[in-house]
Amino acid sequence: MGVMLTSDVDAAVIPTSNGEVEILPGHRPLMALAVPGELRLRRDDRVDALVIDKGFLYVANDHIVVTVEQAISVKEVDIAAVELAQKRAEEALQAAAMEREALDPEEVKHLEAKIRYQLAQKSAKSQHRT
Amino acid sequence: MKGAKEVKRRIRAVANTAQITWAMQLVASTKMQKAQNLATRGRPYCFRLAELLHCFSEEDLKKVHHPFFKKRELVHRGILLAGTDRGLCGSMNANVFREADAMEGNVRWMTVGKKATQYVSRSGKELLASFHISDRMDFSELKPIAKGLSQAYTEGIIDTVEVLFPKFINTLLQTPILRRILPMREFQAEFEAMLQQEHVRREDFQVDLREMIFEPSVLELLEELSLAFFQYQLYQVLLEAKASEQSSRMVAMKTATDNAEALSKELNLECNRVRQAAITNEIVELSMSNVGTEE
Numbered sequence: 001m002g003v004m005l006t007s008d009v010d011a012a013v014i015p016t017s018n019g020e021v022e023i024l025p026g027h028r029p030l031m032a033l034a035v036p037g038e039l040r041l042r043r044d045d046r047v048d049a050l051v052i053d054k055g056f057l058y059v060a061n062d063h064i065v066v067t068v069e070q071a072i073s074v075k076e077v078d079i080a081a082v083e084l085a086q087k088r089a090e091e092a093l094q095a096a097a098m099e100r101e102a103l104d105p106e107e108v109k110h111l112e113a114k115i116r117y118q119l120a121q122k123s124a125k126s127q128h129r130t
Numbered sequence: 131m132k133g134a135k136e137v138k139r140r141i142r143a144v145a146n147t148a149q150i151t152w153a154m155q156l157v158a159s160t161k162m163q164k165a166q167n168l169a170t171r172g173r174p175y176c177f178r179l180a181e182l183l184h185c186f187s188e189e190d191l192k193k194v195h196h197p198f199f200k201k202r203e204l205v206h207r208g209i210l211l212a213g214t215d216r217g218l219c220g221s222m223n224a225n226v227f228r229e230a231d232a233m234e235g236n237v238r239w240m241t242v243g244k245k246a247t248q249y250v251s252r253s254g255k256e257l258l259a260s261f262h263i264s265d266r267m268d269f270s271e272l273k274p275i276a277k278g279l280s281q282a283y284t285e286g287i288i289d290t291v292e293v294l295f296p297k298f299i300n301t302l303l304q305t306p307i308l309r310r311i312l313p314m315r316e317f318q319a320e321f322e323a324m325l326q327q328e329h330v331r332r333e334d335f336q337v338d339l340r341e342m343i344f345e346p347s348v349l350e351l352l353e354e355l356s357l358a359f360f361q362y363q364l365y366q367v368l369l370e371a372k373a374s375e376q377s378s379r380m381v382a383m384k385t386a387t388d389n390a391e392a393l394s395k396e397l398n399l400e401c402n403r404v405r406q407a408a409i410t411n412e413i414v415e416l417s418m419s420n421v422g423t424e425e
Contacts, residue, residue, distance in 0.1 A: 002171030018345050029338040031185060032345035033354060056355065058182055060338035067178040106277075 004071050005050070012064055013040040014057050015120075021057070023064055030059040034068055036116040038124040049074040051124045053117040070117065077125045086118040134408065137401040141394055148390035154218070155383035161265060162301070162376035168267060169298050169366075169373035173328065176366045179359045181335050183314070184321050190348050191317065197284045198314050198356045207237045208258070208288025209308075210279065210364075212295035212371035213246025215262070219375055220382035222304055223249075226296050229306040238288050240279065242368065258282065267372055269365060276361045283312050293367045296374035302381060304374035311363050314356055 012023045015037030021030075034055045041048045055068030093111045096104075191199050211230055213223050227249045230239075238258045241247045247260040259282070261275045282288050291312035296304040310320065344351055 003174050016345060029340050029342040030345065031182060031342060031351060033351060056179070056182055056351075056358075058178070058185075058336075060336040060342075063336045065178055065181070065336070067175065067182070 007041065007043070009041045009043045009064075011042045013038075013042075014064075014066060015039065015052070016057055023059055025062055027059050027062075029061075030057070032057045034066060036113065036120040038074070038120060038127075039066065039071075049124060049128060051077060051117070051121045054113055072121065074124050074128050077121045079122065079125055082118050082121045082125075086115055086122075089114045089118065134401060134404045137397055137404055141397045141401060144390050144394045144397060148387050148394065151383045151386040151390060155380055155387055158376055158380040158383055162373070162380045165265075165267070165369070165373040165376045166298065166301075169369040172362075172366050172369050176359075176362055177328070177330060177335075179355065179362060180321055180324060182355055183317055183359055184335070185342060186317075186348065186352060188318075190352065191315070194349060194352050194356075196353055196356060198280075198312055198360065199352075200313060201315050202286075202289055202313075204289045205236065206288050207233075207235050207290050207292060208240065208279070208282060209233060209237050210240045210242065210275075210291070210293045210295075211246045211250065212293065212368060213241060213243035213249065214375045215244045217245065218382060219379035220385075222296050222374060222378040225304075226294060226306045229308070230294055233294075233308075240282075242275070242371070258287065263368060263372075265372070267369060272361065272365050272368065275368075276364055279364070280312075280360065293364070295367050295371040296378075298370045298373040298377065301377045304378055309363075309367065311360060314359070 010025075014021050014023065014032075015035050016032040017035050018032065020037075021032065023030075034052060034057045036053050037051070039050045039052050041050070050071050050073055052066065052068045053070040055066065058065040058067070089111050093108065093115070096108060096111070209230075211226070213226065217223075223245050227246075230249070231253070238256050239250045240258050241250055241260040242263055247257070250257045250260075259278055261278065263271050263275070279291050283291050290310060292308055292310045294306060294308045297307040298304055309324070314320070
């Protein structure tokens with residue numbers, strides 16, 4: 001928890017429920033649902049990439065605030081750890097599906113979101129390697 | 131006058147106590163640092179969510195059918211009382227419970243921590259549920275609490291969700307604060323109050339007067355946002371309470387250690403005085419007997 005990153009950027013691309021959104025200076029105020037995926041920040045010629053979990057995107061006054069449950073810099077993504085976490089989440093999901101009565105929709109939603117976050121980490125990592 | 135032996139025994143006892151409180155102080159101070167970090171780092175997250183909710187107009191809020199936003203008659207207040215599991219943390223619990231005594235209206239209580247549960251049941255108040263949370267403060271531990279509260283609220287067992295907790299200000303200062311979490315009506319007023327309680331400046335929030343785009347829709351955003359805000363606000367409140375507990379315990383143990391050390395010094399002087407008195411006595415007796423034989 002906490003503020004992960006504060007920086008000045010020329011442009012930012014954020015994955016939202018309506019697809020990727022690119023925010024440039026002078027963008028209209030916007031509020032959107034951020035979804036698990038890759039967030040890219042461009043400054044001069046450098047592009048920084050982060051993987052974010054679900055949350056909210058808020059743009060106002062040329063300020064972009066992305067409030068998410070988790071985020072990790074692509075450089076720090078550890079594929080082995082991600083795969084382990086993903087496997088664990090999938091197993092939990094399967095176990096939940098087995099016993100139908102005890103299926104808590106909120107819990108399933110939570111697990112699915114977790115898996116999506118992990119998949120996003122994997123795809124981001126593989127893209128940046130090539 | 132007490133014998134030197136008696137005084138020495140007391141010195142040993144006091145030294146032992148000092149050692150124990152010193153060890154407890156060390157444990158509390160490491161836990162305190164962690165808890166304080168968590169509490170202060172979590173604050174911006176809650177503000178950002180509050181900032182987002184702040185963007186919606188009262189008109190928007192009226193359109194939502196989610197129970198969190200429904201206005202209804204107040205019959206039972208629901209107050210979550212945050213206490214500690216263990217004692218030896220100074221007057222923190224007592225301060226919070228004093229506030230609890232002053233609560234008005236028809237209150238149904240929920241508690242976190244054994245001390246809070248004991249207080250509520252001893253004072254004959256209506257206890258609805260009691261929860262437990264460990265020192266690790268995982269977000270997953272919050273789930274049953276959030277669920278219990280929102281369920282009780284949705285079913286109409288309680289008509290508000292308020293939290294009474296010791297807010298962490300700094301290591302030496304924690305103040306009991308009552309915060310209303312549900313319903314999220316008249317959010318603007320709540321928001322102003324929260325800013326004031328947290329000493330946040332208005333300038334830190336971005337205000338843009340152009341018309342805002344909401345994606346995918348106002349209703350969907352509000353639904354997600356209200357749930358997130360509800361959960362994280364609860365989490366933040368409990369983090370604050372934990373940070374307060376550890377700080378309060380650290381300070382209490384430090385005071386105890388200091389007191390024990392001061393007492394031990396005093397007793398040492400006493401011990402020396404007793405020994406010196408005994409020696410003087412012996413010398414006086416010796417010289418007296420000398421004088422006696424010389425005559």
